[in-house]
Each structure stands twice: as C-alpha cells, then as structure tokens.
Amino acid sequence: MARRRSFSPSTGPRRPKGEGGKSHNDSGRDDGPQVMVVDVVRLDEDGYPVARPVNWKGRGPTPDIIISERPDARGGARGAPAGGALGIGDRALVRTRVNDGRLEGSVVRKLQEAAEAVLGIYDGANRIHSTQRVGVEDYWIHNADLKGAEKGDLVLVQILARRRLERPRAKVLEVLGNEEGTRAFSLIAIRNHDLPFVFQTEVLDDADAARGVTPDDRVDLRQVPLVTIDGEDARDFDDAVWAEAIVDDHGNPGWHLIVAIADVAWYVRPGSPLDREALKRGNSTYFPDRVVPMLPEALSNGWCSLKPKEDRACMVAHIWIDASGNMLRHRFERAIMNSAARLTYNQVQAAWDAKDPALAPILTPLYGAYAALNGARDRRETMDLDVPERKIMLDDKGTVVDITPRDRLDSHKLIEEFMISANVASAETLEALKQPAVYRVHDAPPDGKLEEFSEFARGIGFKFDRGQVIRPSLFNGLLKRAAEQGISDVVSQMVLRTQAQAEYSTTNIGHFGLALRRYCHFTSPIRRYADLLVHRGLITGLGLGAGGFPGTERPDLAPAAALITVAERRSVGAEREAADRFVASYYATRQGDIVDGRIVGSAKSGIFVRIDGSMVDGFVPRRTLPGGGGFSSRMSHGGSRRGAKGGKGTKDYETGDRVSCRIVEADGIRGSLILEIIDHEAVAKRIKPQP
16 A cells, blocks of 8 residues: 555554664664674675674574675775675674664674575475575585475575586575475575574463453443454454544543553563563564464464454553644553454445444544544654555465555554554653653664765755754655655655664654654554563553563663564564565566566665556666666665766666666566666656755
C-alpha cells in the first residue's frame, strides 16, 4: 500500500502496523572491544565484506560488522589490508567503530584465509548453487562429500582449495533442510541472519501450561463491544478498540477511547523460559510465506490472541480526548474482555463508506474519534512519507503470482492513531510514576545526511536550507511539491534515507518523525519484547498484580533496550533479503522483457531502478552503462549526489530519470534482479526550481 511511512505506532516487525530502530550507544548493541578478530561471512549488495566476531562475549546476538574500505591509520591503505583484500571465509583483525547506527570495521591485518563456508542449494547433480548475491559461483561436489544431501536441500558447504584452472569444489558441512522452490527463500534468510526459529521443549512446555483468567482482581469489560481490526490474513489479534462520544462538565464534546491489548505479561513472567526466549528473539519476523514468532503458538495464536466471543486477559488504556484530538487524561487497568467481532480493514472501510447500519453503532464513534486524532496529528505536522509498500502474493505452492501495492485506507489510519495515543499515554504514565522505561526514540536527521539531502534537493530544483531548524514540516513541504512534479516516489525515498534510525532506549530524546516529546511501544507485546517491558513497568508502578518487575530494586533496562534494537534490525534485514528473493523469482520467467521505471538511487557499483507499478528495484551494474567503468560517480557510496556521470560522449544518469530497461537476470536463489538500460529520458533535468 502507499503507506505513510508511519513513524506510526508499530513500525517494527508488526504487520501491517509498522517502524524503524537507535540505542543508548548509537549502534543499538554492546559493541565489545574496539579491536577484535572476525570472520567474513558474506558480501553485502554493494560488495562490502560483512564479518562477525570469532568470540563474541558482548550483550545480545553476535553483530554484523561492515568492513569499510576507508584506510585505518594503523592498518594499511584503502582497499588493501595487509595480506590482500578480504573475501568470504577470511579471518582478520579489525578495529571497529559506530557509524550512523551500524558497526563498521577497518582491517588492521588479515590473519588467515579460512576455509570458505557458504549456503547453497544442492541440485541433485553434483553441483551446489550458492545463495550469495555478490561475487558468487556454483561449486562442484563429489558424492563422498555430500553428507547425505539430496536434491533441493539447503546446505552449508566448505569451499575447498583448488588448483589453477580447476573447477571450484565444495563439501557439505551440514544439511539444513529441504524446502522446494520459493519455500527455501525464507529459510535462507533465517540462516543468514542467525534468527532463532526453533523453540526448545522447556519453552513450549511453559507456553502449553497457560490457561485463561477469571474476573478476580480484574476490571470486567466483557459487556463493552470491543472489536479487533486487522488484515485479512492475520492469525492473531492482540489489540482491540472501542470509543464513545462524551460531554464534559462544561458542556464541551470529546471522546472516550479504549485500547485493549493482550496481557502477555500475565503469561510471560520475568526469568522464565518463555521470557528468556522472547528476549533472545526480540520480536517476531515476518516473511511472505511464514512467520518466525517471538512467542510459541499456544500464546501468540492462543491465550494472547483476542479471539471473538472468547474471554481474554488484557491491559487496557482508557484515553479521554477533546473534540480537537488533544489528550485530556488517561488511565491504565488490568481487565478481562470478550471481543464482539473480528473485523478486517477492508470490511470496516467498506461498511463505513456504505454507512452499513449493522456496524454503525461501533464504527461511528471510532471514526469520530479518529477524525479528532488525525486533526491533532496534522497540527503537530508529523512526518508524512508516502512510501509504497509491496504485497507479495503467493499461491498454494508458494509461487509468487503477483506483487501489488498494499491498500492504504482510513481504517488503517484509524488503528494507527488509536495505537499512537495508547503509546503516548503509556510513556506519560511511566514518566509520572518514575518507573524505568524503554522509549521508542527517533532523533533528528544527522548533519551528514542533511548535507547530502540538501545537495539532492538543489539538484532537482528544490530549495532546502539545512541551516534552518529542521522539523518534519520542512520535509512534508518538499514531499507535497514532489507529488505535484510526479516524482514523489524518488523524493520520498531520499527523505527516508535522510532520517535517523529509530531505536529503543532508556534515555528519552523524543520522536522526531511523530513530533512527540515522549513515546513508548505498548500495543504489541505478542510480537515485540519492548512492549512487554512497558507492560511490566505499568504493572509494577500502578500495583496491578503479578507479572511486573521482580524485586524491589529498579531494573536496569538499558541492556535489554540495546539487545532488542539489534534484534529488530536483524529481522528487518532478514525480511528484506527474503522479499528480494521472492521478487526475483517472480521476474525469473520474464528475462528479456522490457520494463519501464525510474532511477531511485545509486551505489558505488551501479544504479537502482524502480519498475513501474511494482515497487520493485532492479540493479543496473556500472559496467553495463555507456562508458563502462570509465566514468566517475557523482554519487558517493553514501549518496551525496544524485547519479552517475558517463564518460565522453555518453549520457548522465541521475536520480529521478525515466528509463526503459531489459531484464537481464532474475535469480530467486540469489535474490538478484539485474537490468540493462536501453532508453533514457532525463526527467530530473526538466524540473523547474521552486520558489
């Protein structure tokens, strides 16, 4: 759908209510020592080595370290570490640093060229198809080295040394499973990003022991017609809403909202097997064909799912707002509820548009309260990014049958505004109680990115003075003008890249995108550990019974905040990688076809083209552009300018240009979609400067 990149309540691994990630130490992780020994595990899409520490003893999961080409003052020249350039499987001593929320390393010394280990698919004919996207080749394997692998198996293989002119060979180290066709794509991403995806017996036993609750010591809301509103394909329902019109003592109109959230803290107690596993996972991860949940199904689709006509334990936010959407007061309580109906976004929107009398008693106050909240949002001038989100549609066999934009309806926005209100109320309550809290923070754009964006804006005729006070409204003005020029997709992407990453932190710096002074995540404890921590803080501070923080000392939540920030980014990376493979498989049958699109970005090795109507980006290698490798890039790897300049007698390619391309390669296993430009229309150059 053409989503407002919602700097909205649930932008993280929640679908379809989603957000980004930055922590107390900028990288969102315990970065450990400044110098460490690492193994290169893969290359990123721009060809940079990605390494992981050999002996990681820091907090949280083992981090990825991007090996940059910048010189290390004590470790060799640019791109030429002692012992030569790094490749997959190499071991090196690196010096780490944090750069814009990610961990980077510069090589001090290459230690050894370790035996390469890569993921691949065995084709049943003594050949391994590598899943690596850059610098890849297939490997031959002898029957004696198969280790029982069968056709279609995903395998971890060791690359064997070879003599000159000899075909590369490998041997199987581990058979990871057999998933036919596209069903292997998610499994590859899971393994590449080290996602925990198998629940241990003690965790499953803990979840299976869960039972329903009684009204004892809970507010009974079973007569309130709360409803869940989710996507058509949702299997769990962890938030329910209700609203009523009110008039205060002075005759002023307003609204009373109820946001009810599954009481996960009742079932997931601190220090339990469930709790330890949930913290390790950090959040649920969503793929086109499956979900890797934070909690076992007995909870995520069972007792913590607000199924219609079934009693469920919940945490409830009562929120009172005036007619202009300003929050007047709020109250939290523990309750028992019984959902009146499971509704979908499309169903709700259709009923509201048609004025369906059957749902009018429920929807009329909901939409009335939403209109008030939306008005308050507009007055705050929150970031309003219209970034298309793609929906990958699969058939029963897991084959991609279509890639479409997700709908963006008022029913989606309604739920988002209710969730934002509950998140703000939870942050205000925790602050008033002086309870330790994990905030969802989003800093203003860093100076370096603002400088790059300012250059970009000037290049397409827009005025952007980075010396002024930077507010979301500045970007919104540019986005509006971009829509009038027909280049909103390009400008939206650049605005998005300019933003700092949101993250979880115990230090509140506010939320730039939402234009809020304080903000927590309260609304999805089924799928985000951050929300569970917020629930525990409220339970402890308000004295709401079992499931809060244990003991009498204030807990230190900073390590957990750092860990779940890393886990979120790990999930985002895995989701993106899997989606790229599904998308490439969709175009695999269209190799040679001509597609139209627009240049939306550049890397050191080429340019990205977004194919019309699909929200899919293909890659045009620099070597295929007119002038070949002889031209100089006008956009650094970070994106300081807008495109690539050809050599003498060739064309310049800039962000915003319209192009026609031929599909050269589409490989689902490797997730590669390679295009070749065959026609070029420099739209960006015809844009007139704005006053």
